Amino acid sequence: MFETLEDVRADCTNRLIRAAKDRKSPMHTPVIVTGDVDARVMVLRAFDSRAWTLRLHTDLRSPKAQVIAADPRMAVLFYDKGAKIQIRAHGEGQILTTGPQVDAAWAASTNFARRCYLGDGPGTASDVPTSGLPAEFEGVEPDDEQIIPARENFALLMITLTAFDWLYLAHTGHVRAQFTRTSDEWQGRWVSP
Template sequence: MHHDFDTIRRDLVERLSQAATDRRSAMHVPVVVTSDIGARVMVLREFDRDAYTLRFHTDTRAPKVAAVEADPRMAVLFYDKEAKIQIRAKGIARIERDTPLAQSAWDAGSNFARRCYLGDGPGTASPVPTSGLPQELEGVEPSEEDIVPARENFAILVVTIERLDWLYLAHTGHVRAVFDRSDEAWTGRWVSP
């Protein structure tokens, strides 16, 4: 099953596609690492299997936005404990604020989800435990009018994958394959785990 590049590439594509569409997927919330070695868990919103891009939502005030804009190199780590599969994706990221893709992602969200962008910026200090949301919106879905100011704080983070590292953990011996992208072509190679 895990001994040829075509099978593994198909497995990678199917796992990333499922991770973006199935909230119960073990890979739905990968660890995203920016070049400043900041790491955080984020929800994978979309995997474009033709362009090999990953899409996440972010607050424009989050430190990761400045990190990506200063140095766009990124890594994303996915792990499925049950399947014993780890996927490491490396690529180049970009932040999109006012593009059609960003607007489409905003339009697809519910007001309940969009309200996160009405609160204090990520990392804002507080003397008490807080969600950062305005008190009147705690546990409440805002109206269309309430949500308007949130749009300026919303952006998408898009990672164009340049390398995929696939690792299958097995008691009989791990198997690892690395795929590098050159233009639109992918080249696979076997490496020691």
């Protein structure tokens, strides 16, 4: 099934393309790790297979935005239990708040999704369980005028991948490959699992 390093790289590319487009893909919600060694599950919104960049949405007020600005090192963990494939990736993150990519991502979102950026910033303390949303938007979609203030809190997290480790778990014997990026070229090697 995976006879060459090119087969493995193609498999990774195809899985990430699918993960960004298919909500049912097991790799649609990877674990994202910032330089402060904090991990969280996020939704993969897009994958650019030429630039090897991941696009995720985030709140500019979240602690991770400040961490990434100070230390752009990132790790990403994808896992497909059914296929028994794990991809561990490393790269550099960047928070974008303006520009055509940010505007396009905002425009492609629904007001129901955008409302997340209307509430309290991530990590805001509360005396009671809370979604952080203003009460009038609990379960309610804001209109176009009501959503305007949310835009200033919306940001993209772009992660440019520089290395990845692919592991196929097989009862006949696991198979593992590692790839590093130099300029626009990927160099791969087989390694023992």
